[in-house]
Amino acid sequence: MFKIDALGKACPLPVIETKKALREHAVVETLVDNEIATQNLKKMAEQLGYIYQMEQQAENKYVVVISKANTELINETPELSTAPVKNVADVDSYIVVIDTNVMGRGSDELGKNLLKGFIYSLTEQDILPNKIIFYNGGVHSVAKGSDSLEDLVGLAEQGVEIYACGACLNFYDLTSAVGEVTNMYRIVEMMRQASKIVKP
The missing domain is CATH 3.30.110.40 (TusA-like domain)
Known part of the structure; x- marks a missing residue:
């Protein structure tokens, strides 16, 4: 054991x-x-x-x-x-969208830790997301100095496509350190085509 x-x-x-x-x-x-x-x-x-x-x-x-x-x-x-245990459910492909730098409502300090834990947990999934899309406050996670940057780089190296809203990066005066900068039209297109969307 x-x-x-x-x-x-x-x-x-x-x-x-x-x-x-x-x-x-x-x-x-x-x-x-x-x-x-x-x-x-x-x-x-x-x-x-x-x-x-x-x-x-x-x-x-x-x-x-x-x-x-x-x-x-x-x-x-x-x-x-x-x-007793249940049977394993079938799992299909999915994308993740993150639109804030905290997870949930209440304490921002707790919310930041929860979001960091969420992104880290993505790295440990048996089935990784096809794409992760960041917009609005979520783009803080892809910027240099982000606590989640190492995890996101690791996901990108495993083939996960990472996208950040360009207008959102400009608004917060940030530069993306991982993935691709995109626009809202493309974000809507990716979300529309997704079979499943996961949002923390």
Whole structure:
């Protein structure tokens, strides 16, 4: 069994590290310190069609075991309770549009961290988006000095097309450091032709 200590690690790192480990190991045990993390791991297991088990060992310590095979998990961790899993859903191509430098409403500080986590999570998806389009305040993410620039460069190197609205860059006096500068007509065209659009 491969073990991961994700205590103190913020979302989505426990999920990402566990998913990576499952590519090479049949059974992965992950330590997390909050119930939300256990729920996120359970959802991941359900999406992948794996077996999920969880045990709370202390107030802020949870042990999650995810296995590719039911027999392996029962043999290694018989004391944990098993939850049913769902079949993996079919996934098709998609594009992502980002129109702000924060994610959600409320705290801007939290929103910036959430957006950074969202873009990082895109790099860890089994199926990458075809395109990522940035407009209005979203163009801050493609500018030099952006916290997400390294992740976006990595996505571009893997074939993801990245576009930034030229008028928006001019408005904010920014220069794009990754991808292609485009116009609103082209943005509308790409969105119209997309089979699925994801917006944080």
